[in-house]
Amino acid sequence: MTVSAGENPVKRNFSLSGQAPLEAVLFDVDGTLCDSDPLHYYAFREMLQEIGYNGGVPVDQDFFVENIAGKHNDDIARSLFPDWDFERARQFLVDKEAMFRKLASEQLKPVPGLYKLKKWIEDRGLKRAAVTNAPRPNAELMISILGLSDFFQAVILGSECEHAKPFPDPYLKALDLLNVSKDHTIIFEDSVSGIKAGVAAGMPVVGLTTGNPEHILVEAGPAFLIKDYEDPKLWAALEELDTK
Structure with missing residues (x-):
């Protein structure tokens, strides 16, 4: 399924219970x-200011x-430095990621309720994968810090697919690797x-x-939004899914 990079996917009102058996x-x-975005924001803000952006x-x-x-x-x-040589622009991002990893190693924390959801998934013997636009060193560092290296059966990177998110390719690759149905x-x-990538791949997406x-996330078409993994909306939906 091909979706143009900026194209708004068709909104779908997914019910998680429709995915049973999960x-x-x-x-x-x-x-x-x-909650790594504050660390990414800090790194970008500081480094962009240093170069007079x-x-x-x-x-x-x-x-x-x-x-x-969320972008690759x-x-x-290309977006930040349209007038730069691409390799120079790419190197800026490489340096920024090094700064992020230093910050992450000192400050990274799990989203509240993550380990409760982890146990729910493990108790049901569900397959699981991480699907990210992050560079592999970042993804592996974050997953390791969170103690999830043995939890995930696959880590799919946008850079290792034909197209990164918002294209559906990374999520479609995850389905293939896990040998599961959308x-x-x-x-x-x-x-x-x-x-957008998840919806384009044909699956319900719970947005955090x-x-x-x-209001920005709603426009992308999630099944519903939650504050974190302790949100009662999530557990009501999972309980309903469990009864199917």
Whole structure:
């Protein structure tokens, strides 16, 4: 299934109970497993100011959400530095990721309720994968810090697919690797590009409002939104799914 990169996917009102019997759960990483967006924002703000971006005025949170959050680094490089040589722009992102990893190693925390959901998934013997636009060193570091290296059976990177999110390719690859059906799989995401990718791949996406405004996420077409994994809306939906 091919969806143009900026194309708004058709909104679907998915019910999680329609995925019964559940086979697999797919997770984004940044902002979904951990509240990492503040660390990414800090790194971008500091490094962009150092090079005099935006006239030396620090970029704000709205700029970060609109131009950076959830996007693949190659797309961010082209968007932020259209007049730069691409390799120079890409190197800026490499340096920024090194700064992020330093911050993450000191400050990264799981989204509240993550381990409760982890136990729910393990107790039911469900398959699981992490599906991310993050570079592999970032993804593996975050997953390791969170103690989830043995939890995930696969880690799929946007850069290792033909197209990264918001295209559906990474989520379709996850289905293939886990050998599961889109009709029995759910996704957790926190960004517009990630929700679009999941919806385009034909699965219900539960959106987390950890870093992006609700009204922006709703436009991408999630099944519903939650604050974190302790949200009663999530557990009511999982309980309903369990009874099917």
